[in-house]
Amino acid sequence: MNVAHLLLVVHSGADAAPHLVEADAEHPQLAVMDVAATRGDGIFETLSVVRGHPQALEAHLTRFERSAGMLDLPLPDLGLWRDAIVAVAERLADHDEAWIKTVLSRGVEGQPLPTGWVYGAVSPDFRRERTEGLRVVVLDRGYRSDVAQSSPWLLAGAKTLSYAINRAAVREAQRRGADDVVFMSTDGLLLEGPTSTLIVKRAGRVSTPPAEFGILPGTTQADLFSAAAEWGFEAVVEPLTADELRAADAAWLVSSVRHAAPVRAIDGVAVPVDFALTATMNGFLNARRS
């Protein structure tokens, strides 16, 4: 049985501090006119929880606040959200791996109060993705790599609830016999996966594309890069092309809950997988307790 836990972050007035309310995740909790549902007008984070410990908690809170700013949402009270995440995580302490989603929307249309919630449940089993790896396709994201600077209203790099394109891209990958996607800018630079960060290994160097390209700063990638030197790698944020990905020693899509999934094929062509380093990375990620 996959038990779910839910705390609502209730905003009861413009001047009143929000507070947490216990709720039943199996029952409806959202109005049909909440702009989370009608406009995808809000933000989220997804964290992994290992034996009750939320991982990369501060990095997720920081990014949640950053996304709120990009969407002109009221900045979240991070202390309250931290409390909510920790409380939901504690209820999942019996499980090796669980996940938590935090959501903040602009609220019900025509009303001035945001809607917030923290949801937690047991994670799916990602052993296959973490060991056998992923077949990816490279898909055009339609934007230039400078879109975040030139057109901030396109919200590139904000973690919004408007993820229909991310899901459509994965369906396109599946139609092509693959599992996941690496997005590319119209000027030929690799970006990120629909729900993950790209890491490429070439000789003694691991690389990831710059957040300035309008992509999410990866919390999992950041933790891995902090350990890279220990594993004998230089960690570099730099532009990457599809040719560089295809010629790499190894590559991964890394994310909070699935952790490090090695890339085993690109556009139908098998590429080398570094099984040993993948296991090291996932061991390190799983061992984090904050």
Next chain:
Amino acid sequence: MNVAHLLLVVHSGADAAPHLVEADAEHPQLAVMDVAATRGDGIFETLSVVRGHPQALEAHLTRFERSAGMLDLPLPDLGLWRDAIVAVAERLADHDEAWIKTVLSRGVEGQPLPTGWVYGAVSPDFRRERTEGLRVVVLDRGYRSDVAQSSPWLLAGAKTLSYAINRAAVREAQRRGADDVVFMSTDGLLLEGPTSTLIVKRAGRVSTPPAEFGILPGTTQADLFSAAAEWGFEAVVEPLTADELRAADAAWLVSSVRHAAPVRAIDGVAVPVDFALTATMNGFLNARRS
């Protein structure tokens, strides 16, 4: 008092036909894990209702089905959705102008059944927008005009719930002292408003950009174009540039509920408004009973 009406389109099993269930719009009806709310993964239509008559009903149903196809959603049972729209519209027959929103999402994450609903309420007062007009800014949409052909996974031209960008663009317009937006492609062709279709008048000709540019086929624009000959205009679907917009005799952003709103300034520069033709257009739009 703004009374709201709600019918849920309940999908109770893969083989069972969906059915309508009366619900209270003032109470929560959606699960927090519905992908409408967590991923913007669904579609919608917004119709106007005049004295209980839904306007452009068949055009909206056709576009709803088209969007479902573009998102690989189960195709909606249009007969049932038509029934639901008509039923909600009838409850709003005491009002000169009301509006209805239909929503179909992929449902609760991990469950195979879509979520649907039809919501109706009394319209806001749009007299000022319809008579005085709108100040617009031209904003880059970040996509090339051929994006719908080259990258269908970007869902350009589908009416999805992922509208965060549309709302961020309007906030950007407000920051610039304007009311609304005309999006432009990266190759310099005008597209549409965030929730409207662009119509430009030059001499004896009214024009609107082609849906092939990855924009929504406008139901209101289609009805206006069907009447254009009667008013002495040739109606043409053709590419338009920002220079052509600025040099036009008149321009409008047209949409289902706000109807025809004339453009009175572009990027801070006043442009001519055709008040007489605007009144004719809105009179025609308001008189529609189907």
